[in-house]
Amino acid sequence: MQQLFPGEVFAKTADFDAGIRQLLPRYDEMLEVISRCVPLSCDRILELGCGTGELSLKILQRCPQAQVVALDYSPRMLEYAQNKIAAAGYANRWSGIEADFGDWANNPEKFGIGREFTACVSSLAIHHLQDEMKFQLFQQIAASLSSDGCFWNADPTLPESPLLVEVYQAAREEWAAQQGKTLAEVRAKVGTSSTQGYSSQDQLATLNAHLQMLTNAGFETVAVPWKYYGLAVFGGWLRKL
Numbered sequence: 527m528q529q530l531f532p533g534e535v536f537a538k539t540a541d542f543d544a545g546i547r548q549l550l551p552r553y554d555e556m557l558e559v560i561s562r563c564v565p566l567s568c569d570r571i572l573e574l575g576c577g578t579g580e581l582s583l584k585i586l587q588r589c590p591q592a593q594v595v596a597l598d599y600s601p602r603m604l605e606y607a608q609n610k611i612a613a614a615g616y617a618n619r620w621s622g623i624e625a626d627f628g629d630w631a632n633n634p635e636k637f638g639i640g641r642e643f644t645a646c647v648s649s650l651a652i653h654h655l656q657d658e659m660k661f662q663l664f665q666q667i668a669a670s671l672s673s674d675g676c677f678w679n680a681d682p683t684l685p686e687s688p689l690l691v692e693v694y695q696a697a698r699e700e701w702a703a704q705q706g707k708t709l710a711e712v713r714a715k716v717g718t719s720s721t722q723g724y725s726s727q728d729q730l731a732t733l734n735a736h737l738q739m740l741t742n743a744g745f746e747t748v749a750v751p752w753k754y755y756g757l758a759v760f761g762g763w764l765r766k767l
């Protein structure tokens with residue numbers, strides 16, 4: 527069986543958009559929160575781990591001046607995203623770059639994408655990095671934003687207590703059942719991945735650990751605009767608000 531890159535999730539890329547909505551509760555709501563936290567007037571936006579382009583699309587629809595630079599290390603996901611964005615008529619406001627965002631965090635000059643982004647966004651991707659690299663990435667994001675810039679990330683987080691593991695799991699089981707599937711049925715379409723570049727299987731950290739890393743990386747205002755059991759949208763602004 528073909529080995530996937532961590533984060534590609536489904537053996538067939540074409541299964542991702544429907545599958546992720548069965549696998550994870552409130553996926554659309556979660557991405558919607560990120561797109562609402564990005565200022566409407568945003569011009570330059572960096573997306574890390576764009577996958578099939580669902581978050582890019584929501585942002586392009588909402589922010590009329592946004593130019594999105596989207597990084598993903600998977601050529602399959604990037605191609606899928608590129609076709610989707612072009613079909614929606616946004617090809618001139620979106621550029622996909624095949625790159626490992628861990629590599630970008632360590633060697634940003636290699637990629638020639640510049641700095642002064644007004645926002646950086648990511649969903650369901652950064653949790654594949656080890657904590658040390660998450661922190662390195664947050665520092666590089668801080669260095670790549672304009673002074674009024676913001677960063678928003680949606681990711682699964684480590685349950686705050688072992689007592690919550692089953693609670694969070696039950697929420698996912700119930701969600702899948704509401705979509706007419708069992709988690710086992712959805713997971714049958716999930717492929718197997720091995721370490722690729724800086725990413726490996728889930729490397730979850732608690733929400734508090736993420737917020738601490740953001741503060742240490744230079745974000746003066748950190749916030750959690752959305753949380754649903756073990757999923758959260760968190761981030762903030764470089765400046766104090």
Ligand SMILES: C[S@@+](CC[C@H](N)C(=O)[O-])C[C@H]1O[C@@H](n2cnc3c(N)ncnc32)[C@H](O)[C@@H]1O
Pocket residue numbers: 531532533534535546574575576577578579580581597598599600603625626627628648649650651654723724725
């Ligand atoms: C679960 S998908 C999420 C895609 C999209 N953001 C969404 O919410 O639908 C994670 C994506 O992150 C990408 N990814 C994971 N680790 C990466 C890395 N180190 N560098 C670049 N892309 C990465 C994977 O290829 C995949 O497309």
